[in-house]
Amino acid sequence: MTPNRPNSPYSLTRFLIEEERAGHIRPDLRLLIEVVTRACKRISIEVGKGALGGVLGDAGTPGQASINVQGEAQKKLDVIANDVLMEANAWGGHLAGLASEEMDHSVPIQDLSPDGWPAGNYLLLFDPLDGSSNIDVNISVGTIFSVLRCPEGVTKPADEHYLQPGTEQLVAGYCTYGPNTTLVLTIGHGTHAFTLDREIGSFTLTTRGMRIPEETQEFAVNMSNQRHWQPPMQAYVADLLAGKTGPRGKDFNMRWVASMVADVHRLLTRGGIFSYPLDAKCEAKGGKLRLMYEANPMAMLVEQAGGAASTGRQRMLEVTPTGLHQRVPVFLGSRNEVEAAVRYHHDFD
Ligand code: AHG
Ligand code: MN
Ligand code: MN
Ligand code: MN
Numbered sequence: 221m222t223p224n225r226p227n228s229p230y231s232l233t234r235f236l237i238e239e240e241r242a243g244h245i246r247p248d249l250r251l252l253i254e255v256v257t258r259a260c261k262r263i264s265i266e267v268g269k270g271a272l273g274g275v276l277g278d279a280g281t282p283g284q285a286s287i288n289v290q291g292e293a294q295k296k297l298d299v300i301a302n303d304v305l306m307e308a309n310a311w312g313g314h315l316a317g318l319a320s321e322e323m324d325h326s327v328p329i330q331d332l333s334p335d336g337w338p339a340g341n342y343l344l345l346f347d348p349l350d351g352s353s354n355i356d357v358n359i360s361v362g363t364i365f366s367v368l369r370c371p372e373g374v375t376k377p378a379d380e381h382y383l384q385p386g387t388e389q390l391v392a393g394y395c396t397y398g399p400n401t402t403l404v405l406t407i408g409h410g411t412h413a414f415t416l417d418r419e420i421g422s423f424t425l426t427t428r429g430m431r432i433p434e435e436t437q438e439f440a441v442n443m444s445n446q447r448h449w450q451p452p453m454q455a456y457v458a459d460l461l462a463g464k465t466g467p468r469g470k471d472f473n474m475r476w477v478a479s480m481v482a483d484v485h486r487l488l489t490r491g492g493i494f495s496y497p498l499d500a501k502c503e504a505k506g507g508k509l510r511l512m513y514e515a516n517p518m519a520m521l522v523e524q525a526g527g528a529a530s531t532g533r534q535r536m537l538e539v540t541p542t543g544l545h546q547r548v549p550v551f552l553g554s555r556n557e558v559e560a561a562v563r564y565h566h567d568f569d
Pocket of ligand 2: 292352
């Protein structure tokens with residue numbers, strides 16, 4: 221046997237077992253990651269069916285899409301992905317409860333288990349399908365997830381038990397369903413990418429220790445909201461657009477997929493800043509993106525890759541959550557660029 225020959229595939233399973241041996245992860249948490257990523261493979265298959273699988277379009281009745289707790293029209297794949305993650309995690313014994321962007325409240329595992337499935341030590345949060353407005357046009361979407369510890373002595377966790385700052389996350393990850401399916405994962409020891417080998421059905425380590433360049437000349441934002449932004453964001457982006465002869469002294473390029481997973485995957489691969497600032501449309505809700513399902517997992521992944529993540533005024537991972545579906549402004553990516561965006565916010569305080 222030649223276990224380390226150059227082209228020998230290094231599977232997610234092997235990676236996790238070696239992390240366990242290094243004392244970075246407990247066995248029950250390792251098995252939980254295996255369950256979640258297995259569910260992602262299943263979602264990848266459903267997404268890949270497209271029109272052939274009847275999975276495109278709105279959920280609900282014809283002409284009347286169902287509306288989720290976020291006030292958004294649900295796509296069929298939002299519901300399918302949520303069901304896949306629920307079903308996969310219900311009986312594993314690793315979770316005390318789970319919470320999703322698509323569900324009004326968190327669900328204790330005990331409530332899913334009339335036959336008494338055992339409750340485990342962890343809480344799972346997920347955005348089952350991110351970027352769902354892109355599903356019908358065959359652009360990358362993804363799943364975002366994070367794991368918290370269930371507080372000591374709690375066997376039937378309620379929403380309040382999930383309200384822990386992002387610094388408490390034990391695991392964060394996302395899976396992108398694009399030209400290929402890639403899992404990006406952190407257990408607090410770097411951020412690593414695994415590509416799904418469709419022929420053997422297994423995630424294979426393809427980048428160990430992703431690093432985000434500190435400097436960038438690329439930004440991602442929905443420019444159509446420009447007129448609704450607050451003064452710090454107006455000033456920041458005006459200076460980016462001013463280019464070489466402006467105060468920033470360099471030209472910037474812009475890219476916006478409108479799937480956070482895809483936009484973040486790009487900056488984890490080659491640098492950049494992603495932002496979803498406060499604007500007049502989302503101000504009353506506190507922002508557009510969700511702290512628990514989107515901002516915090518991405519913030520941990522980005523920090524573990526040497527980048528930074530902020531609300532514009534505070535480190536993202538230190539925000540004390542007040543609600544399961546809480547929204548926040550988001551700036552994350554290349555460290556120096558996030559710090560620049562934060563300076564514009566402080567200048568207006
Ligand atoms: P979701 O599909 O999970 O509701 O999230 C969509 C989010 C995020 O993926 C993306 O960055 C943003 O909404 C897109 O917003 P715009 O509609 O302003 O482009
Ligand atoms: Mn949504
Ligand atoms: Mn999302
Ligand atoms: Mn979603």
